[in-house]
Amino acid sequence: MRIGILGTGVMASALAEAWTERGHHVLVGGRSQDKARAIAERLGDAVEAVDPVQVARASDAVVVAVAWEGLDQVLALAEADEGSLAGKAVIDCTNAVDYASGLLKPPTGSAVQHIAERAVGSRMVKALHLFPGASWLTPTPAGQPKRTVAMCGDDDAALDIAAELIRDLGGVPAVIGGLEHARQLEDVAGFVMRLVAAGHDPVTAMPVVDRSQD
Secondary structure, eight states: OEEEEEOOSHHHHHHHHHHHHTTOEEEEEOSOHHHHHHHHHHHOTTEEEOOHHHHHHHOSEEEEOOOGGGHHHHHHHTTGGGTTTTTOEEEEOOOOBOTTTOOBSSSSSOHHHHHHHHSTTOEEEEOSOSSOGGGGGSOOOTTSOOOEEEEEESOHHHHHHHHHHHHHHTOEEEEEESGGGHHHHHHHHHHHHHHHHTTOOGGGGSOOOOGGGO
16 A cells, blocks of 8 residues: 655654655655655665655545644645545644643634535545654553454545554554544643553553453
8 A cells, every 4th residue: 555644753764764764655745845855764665755646646545644733734735625635534643732731723613624614625634643752663462452443434435444553563553433533632641641641550550351242
């Protein structure tokens, strides 16, 4: 699959590396083409550094991996408002969280719904925003369960594409519903950040569910 990544930061670089290791071809572009070229040079022929609009138009699926503050600029560069992402599965892994407070920056709605309003005709999925990008470069240790990737979206075909890409990373996709659940899902990132800041392991804050009793 030709996977486009809008973004050139740590998450974008890690996902590009992980997917190329699974045999995918990746197109990378963002606000800094110098950073895009650096990613492509480091990862080799399976990664191309291109303009954001080429990422949008020439990819089978597109991942948005951009800081909240740069999101609108990247979407404009990608010509999302002109339909460059129409019909595409677009996976948003933006964390629109204030790192000091752990609260979401959008006063209402969610980051993925913000993108959906600007990316005309896109088929949006929220996923891959909870785990650090570098974690996908390390196999799950033997005997430990695979990482569950909670996701939401309104388009079944787009959810299927996102699930395929998540499985290629070594994760287990878990659909929690439509985009009306996106703010709830995005808020989890802030919850995790606050627990870590308070000196606690987020894993211990979740109840252990015995599925054998179902």
